[in-house]
Amino acid sequence: MATTYWLKRDEEIAVQEETTYGTSPGALAGTDFFKATSGHEGFVSKLEELPRDRDHDKGQASVLEIQTGRKHTEISVSCDLIPSGVTATPTPPDIDSLLKAIFGTSQTSVAHTTTTSGSTGTSLVLTAGGGAASGIGVGDLIAVDVSSTYGYEVRQVTNVSTDTITVDRAFSADPATGRAVKMGTTYRLSTTTLLSLYFWLFNADTLRYVVPGAMLNELALDINYADGVPLGKLGFKGMGQAEAAQSGTSRPSITTAGSPLGGAICKVFIGATQYRMVSGSLNIKNGNALRMNESHSMSPSGVKKTDNGSRFNVELSMDMLLTTGDLDVQTLYDGTKTLTARDVIVQIGDTVGNIVAFRCPVWKPRTPERSDIDGEVGIKLAGRCLGSAGNDEVSLAFL
Numbered sequence: 001m002a003t004t005y006w007l008k009r010d011e012e013i014a015v016q017e018e019t020t021y022g023t024s025p026g027a028l029a030g031t032d033f034f035k036a037t038s039g040h041e042g043f044v045s046k047l048e049e050l051p052r053d054r055d056h057d058k059g060q061a062s063v064l065e066i067q068t069g070r071k072h073t074e075i076s077v078s079c080d081l082i083p084s085g086v087t088a089t090p091t092p093p094d095i096d097s098l099l100k101a102i103f104g105t106s107q108t109s110v111a112h113t114t115t116t117s118g119s120t121g122t123s124l125v126l127t128a129g130g131g132a133a134s135g136i137g138v139g140d141l142i143a144v145d146v147s148s149t150y151g152y153e154v155r156q157v158t159n160v161s162t163d164t165i166t167v168d169r170a171f172s173a174d175p176a177t178g179r180a181v182k183m184g185t186t187y188r189l190s191t192t193t194l195l196s197l198y199f200w201l202f203n204a205d206t207l208r209y210v211v212p213g214a215m216l217n218e219l220a221l222d223i224n225y226a227d228g229v230p231l232g233k234l235g236f237k238g239m240g241q242a243e244a245a246q247s248g249t250s251r252p253s254i255t256t257a258g259s260p261l262g263g264a265i266c267k268v269f270i271g272a273t274q275y276r277m278v279s280g281s282l283n284i285k286n287g288n289a290l291r292m293n294e295s296h297s298m299s300p301s302g303v304k305k306t307d308n309g310s311r312f313n314v315e316l317s318m319d320m321l322l323t324t325g326d327l328d329v330q331t332l333y334d335g336t337k338t339l340t341a342r343d344v345i346v347q348i349g350d351t352v353g354n355i356v357a358f359r360c361p362v363w364k365p366r367t368p369e370r371s372d373i374d375g376e377v378g379i380k381l382a383g384r385c386l387g388s389a390g391n392d393e394v395s396l397a398f399l
Helices: 096-103 130-134 329-338
Strands: 011-017 043-051 066-080 104-108 123-125 141-147 151-161 164-167 180-182 185-189 197-203 207-224 233-240 266-270 273-275 279-285 288-290 303-305 313-321 342-348 356-366 370-373 376-386 395-398
Touching: 011 096, 066 207, 096 104, 096 185, 096 197, 096 207, 096 233, 141 356, 141 395, 151 266, 151 342, 151 356, 207 288, 233 288, 313 329, 313 356, 313 370, 329 356, 329 376
Parallel strands: none
Antiparallel strands: 011 197, 043 066, 066 233, 104 185, 123 164, 141 151, 141 180, 151 164, 185 395, 197 207, 207 233, 207 279, 266 273, 266 342, 279 313, 288 303, 313 376, 342 356, 356 376, 356 395, 370 376
16 A cells, blocks of 8 residues: 655645534535645644652652543644735625634625715715615725825724715825725624634545634734735634544535735825834734633633733734834834824725725834834834724724
């Protein structure tokens, strides 16, 4: 019998949302897969061990037994930032379930719409019936084609009154009649939704494993514009029940959408001013953990929110060149000495179906260190993002 070896590039990962904790949702589809830059090495099996070395045995120095206990899997998955690429209708990304497990809630709008006359400042007037037809709601991030000069700008909806929408800050210019208003999927933090996931691991159709009862508790988003091809990268961390081999479900024909968001421009809005960054990093810890203390099983029995003191912990950092004038980064730098709050929107991408953006309404960067960025003076603005009205430290959207 010939020996079979397995290539790393053939490792694939699918994920489904569980209805009952630790139970397969079944009916695996090709659309449950997503493009990952990490493989099965991101699923590490852990087994608690107790060596039988505490007995008093005259003349016996050897350990003759190890008892086993609780089992779980540590999870670390990385992928590129890949929007759906769909332009016709709002479409979530392939990693929709992973993001929902981090944030708790998601909202995908129904359709795109356009503006009519009368938009000014923070008031955006949609074409008649556009409010209902689009499914726009408070908290949604939207992208508006402001003008041929400014292109698309992302804002967050703070109020909806039929077809008149209020956004968190004014656009760089008042949108004229007939400008596109693009909707998408917005993810927001929730303290009540505790979503568990069921991971499927395939290498060809022979190596088949599953990790049930998984929760995700940390997300990192990083991008560096000093790279030749700037590319957003995501990292998810969490835990699940023990990995198990499975033979009942074959690898389906896989369908994934979109391309990595590489080489896309980035717009950084701090207050009413648009800035530039060299690199940025967003880190979200949602406080999720697994319940691993009940007597009926040596496997985790559910998801709970008890880490970080049962609080969200959101950190944002940006490297910027130190400037004055119309891009007054020095004012941002001086404000760090008093933990001045900043309202930030970071928008990666400028074309429909290929925009990823997030807003942190209360970002308090700490006093930074000056640095050398390619021979120019730079600073790193870094600090915690707080809630403004509860559970709104960060909202993230694919548009």
